[in-house]
Amino acid sequence: MRDHAQSTDYVPVGATVIEDTVVPARMPWSGRVDRGDYLVFVDLEGQQAIDFLCFNAHDPRERYHAPNTIKIPGNIYLGLDSVLWSVRARKMMTVVEDTCGGHDTIFGCCSFELDDVRYGARNPRACQQNFESELVRLGLDPTLVAPNVNFFMRVPVDADGSAAIVDGWSRPGDHVTLRAEMDVLVVISNCPEEMNLATGTGPTPVRAIRYRNRIGETQ
Numbered sequence: 001m002r003d004h005a006q007s008t009d010y011v012p013v014g015a016t017v018i019e020d021t022v023v024p025a026r027m028p029w030s031g032r033v034d035r036g037d038y039l040v041f042v043d044l045e046g047q048q049a050i051d052f053l054c055f056n057a058h059d060p061r062e063r064y065h066a067p068n069t070i071k072i073p074g075n076i077y078l079g080l081d082s083v084l085w086s087v088r089a090r091k092m093m094t095v096v097e098d099t100c101g102g103h104d105t106i107f108g109c110c111s112f113e114l115d116d117v118r119y120g121a122r123n124p125r126a127c128q129q130n131f132e133s134e135l136v137r138l139g140l141d142p143t144l145v146a147p148n149v150n151f152f153m154r155v156p157v158d159a160d161g162s163a164a165i166v167d168g169w170s171r172p173g174d175h176v177t178l179r180a181e182m183d184v185l186v187v188i189s190n191c192p193e194e195m196n197l198a199t200g201t202g203p204t205p206v207r208a209i210r211y212r213n214r215i216g217e218t219q
Contacts, residue, residue, distance in 0.1 A: 010040045010175055015213035025203035026125045026192035028134040031210055032057055033180040038096070041151055041188075042207035046172040047200035049153040049191040051109045051127040053146065054084065054092055057183035060140055062086045066105050066147040076157065078103040078149060084178070092184055097177035100170045104150040106157075107165070110193045119195045130189035138185070150191075151176055153198055165197040 011017060018037070022044070023029040033039045034057075041050055056062035068085035070076050078084075079101040084093045111128035115121060132142035152170035157163045192203050 010042065010177070010209055011038075011211045012213050015211045018210040018212060020207070020209045022205050022207050023188070023190045025190060025205050026130075028130040028187065028189050029208055030134050030138060030185065030187040031208065032183070032185050033093075033178075033210055034183050034212075035180050036214075037210065037212045038177055038179050039093075039186060040097075040175055040177045040207075040209040040211070042173065042175040042209070043100070043152045043170045044172065044207055045204040046174070047152070047168055047170050047197075048204045048206055049104075049193070049198040050151040050206055051131070051189040051191055052149040052151055052186070053131060053188070054184045054186045055140075055144065056086065056092070057185045060144055060185065062088050062090070063144060063146055064092060064149070065089075066149075069149075070105055076105055077101070077154075078105060078151075083181075084149070091181040093178040093180055095176060096179050097175065100152055100174040100176065102154045102169065103176070104153045104155040104165075106147075106163070107150055107153070107155050108147045109145075109150075109189065110191065110198070115195065121195065123192050123194050125192040127189035127191055127193070130192070131187060134187050134189075138187075150198070153191075167197045168200065 065087040080098045082095045109127035111126045131145045154166040154169040
């Protein structure tokens with residue numbers, strides 16, 4: 001964990017930092033974000049995809065839903081003011097700050113099985129398995145893994161439908177801040193992929209900051 005004083009680049013003056021964690025390369029992380037609280041992800045070294053899922057903290061059957069998140073605004077990319085919608089078409093989180101933009105909603109996560117098909121080899125870890133192991137650790141059903149957001153990863157889609165990951169999309173220090181619109185449980189995999197461009201020259205650490213900012217709110 002880093003000194004909370006270093007959160008000041010990403011957290012408003014007067015806000016209360018709940019957690020400030022550096023997530024090691026290739027590893028999962030999870031945390032609860034209460035309604036009205038904030039979660040910041042920082043790409044510390046640049047071009048490091050963060051595979052992201054969120055669930056209703058009181059009923060994990062209500063989870064992030066990629067099709068609703070795409071269909072409601074009519075856009076496949078996430079950026080400032082984008083809303084992450086649930087399978088029940090309710091707002092889960094909103095992007096309130098974003099220095100990168102163009103975050104992917106369609107490519108999902110890597111897995112051992114997908115590596116076998118695409119590359120004929122496996123990474124030491126994979127996002128699907130990271131998600132599953134973190135859900136089990138939290139006492140949740142691993143089958144709750146669904147198509148996820150890939151923060152800091154861009155996947156352009158051409159007119160003919162072809163798509164590929166862009167090299168070098170995010171820069172060191174890029175960050176995205178989300179506000180919880182309900183009590184959510186967030187689960188991420190700090191992508192361990194080494195055989196495509198999702199992690200540039202290789203997986204690196206990222207940072208997760210949870211904070212509460214009640215300044216100016218009415219009771």
